[in-house]
Amino acid sequence: MAIHSTGELVCTACNKEFRSRQLLKRHIKIHMMHKPYICQKCGKGYAESHSLTKHMRTHMGIPREKKHFCEDCGQGFSEPYYLKVHRRKHTGERPLVCEICTKSFADPRSLKVHNIMHAGEKPYKCHFCPVLASFFAEKGTLIHHIRTHTGEKPYTCNVCGQSLASSSELKLHDRKHTGIKKNICNTCGKDFATPSNLVVHMRTHTEGKQFECKICRRKFVHKSTLKKHNNLMHTK
Template sequence: TLFGKRSFSCSECGKSFSSQSNLKSHQRIHTGEKPFGCVLCGKAFAHKQSLSDHQRVHSGEKPFVCKVCGKCFGKAAHLKTHEIIHTGEKPFSCNVCGKSFNIAQNLARHQLTHTGEKEFRCSICQKSFTRAVTLKTHQLIHTGQKPYSCVSCGKAFRHAVNLKNHERIHTDQRPFSCDLCGKTFRQAVNLKIHKRIHTGEKPFSCKECGKSFSQQSSLISHGRTHSGEKPFGCNYCDKWFNNTNSLKLHQRVHTGERPYNCEYCGKCFSQGSHLRTHKRHVHGGGKQYICDKCGKRYADPRNLKLHKCCYA
C-alpha cells in the first residue's frame, strides 16, 4: 500500500496502479488484446476511450473547441497541441543542439537528424525516411496515385494540403499577409520566404560558387546550373527542365490549362503574373470606379464620391 491506499502492480513490468481496472487496461499493452471494435470499419482498440475518439472520424464530431480562434478538434489531445500555437510555448528541447519544439513528436523526429537514423525504408527504391507518414507520401510517387481532386477544375493531387493550396487559385483567397508591406499570400510558407526580402536573409548558400538564396528550392535549382542536371521531363514533348515550376508552366502550353481567372472580365491566364499584369493594365489594378471628369480611378465607390465633392 501507498499512504494507506492499495496498489496493484503489473507482473510484466512492475508498474503500479491505484485500481484493478486501471491495471487490467494497462496489461493490454503486453497481451495485445483489443476488445473494443468499431462497428463501421472494424478497427479495434485496447481502450473504450480510444474507440470513442476514433468514432468521431465517421461522425465528423469535433467537440473540443479552441477558445482563442474557434478551431474545432475531434480529440482533446489535438486541441492541447494546437493551443501551443497561440502561446508560442516550446517545452521540448533537443539535448544536442538546444533547438526547441512545441510537441514531443517533433523533437523525436528532429533528434534523428543527429543520429542519422532513418527507420522507414521504401521497398521499391530503398530510400529511407525518418517518419512513417513521409514514407507513405513518398510511395505515391511510385504508384502515381493522386487521391485528392479539385471540384472546380478536376486537377488531382497526391496530398490534401496541395489541393487546399490549389483551391485558393480559384477563389483568389490569400489569407497570409505581410505585416511590413501588406502583400498577401496563399500559403504561410510563401509569406515566410517573402519576409526575407525585408530582412535580407539568405540562409542557403551554394558550395560551388558561394551564391546565397532566400529559399532552399532556389539553391537546389541553382545547383543544377553547375551540374547541368535537368531531371524534370515533359510528358508531351522531349523538353527537360531543372525545376518543377518551369516544367509546370511549360506543360500548360500543351494542356491549355489557364487556372488564373480575372474576377472583373472572366479572362483566364496560365500564369499568376500574367493575370496581375492584365488587371493592372486593363482594369487599373482593380480600380473600377472612374471619375468622368478627370479619369481618376478608385477601388471603392465611396472614395470616388468624396473625390467628386472637389468639383461641387
C-alpha cells in the same frame, strides 16, 4: 498498430511513433473520435475546441512556442516528437520502412506520401479545373491548388500585412523581415533566403558559364542574364 525497425510502436493510420502501447492506444482514439470542431479556413476537423484554437494560430501567422532545441543546429520545435524526427537529418537515421519496396524514410509524412505513390491513388479531385479535372494524392495539396483558382490567401504576415496562400509561403516571407537565411552553400558558405535562390547560386559552382552569346561569344551563368545581354547589346 505496427512495430518498425527500432522496436517502437507506430500508428497505422498516420505513422506517428510511440514509446509505449498505452500512449499508442490513447492516440488511436483520436482517429476514432467525432471531430465537431471544424476549421473554417481549411476544413480540418478536431475532437476538442482547444486543438482547433491551437490550429487557427497557423492561419493567423502566430508561431507556436518552441521549447525544444536541436543541439546540432539550434532549430527549435514546439513538441519533443518533432525534434526527434528532425534529429534524423543529422544522424541519417531512417527507421520507417515501406512494406512494399523496403525503402526507408526519416519521417511519417514522407512514408505516407511514398505509399500513396505505390497505390497510385489520387482521390482528391479539383472541380474548378476546366475541361479536364486535376486529381491529387493529398487533401492539403488539393486545398493549395484550389487557391490558385479562388485567389484565396488566408495566411497573413503580422509585420507587413501581406497575404499568402500557404503556411510555407508565409514562413519564407517572414525571413525577409527577420533576415534569417538558412539555405547555405556548402562550397562558399554564402546563405540565401529561399531554397530556389540557393539552387540558382549553386550553378555558379557546378555548371560554370554555360550560356554563350552567339554574336560576341561572351558567356553567362544564367540563361536570363544572356537574354538581357542580347537585348541590351545586340538588339537594334
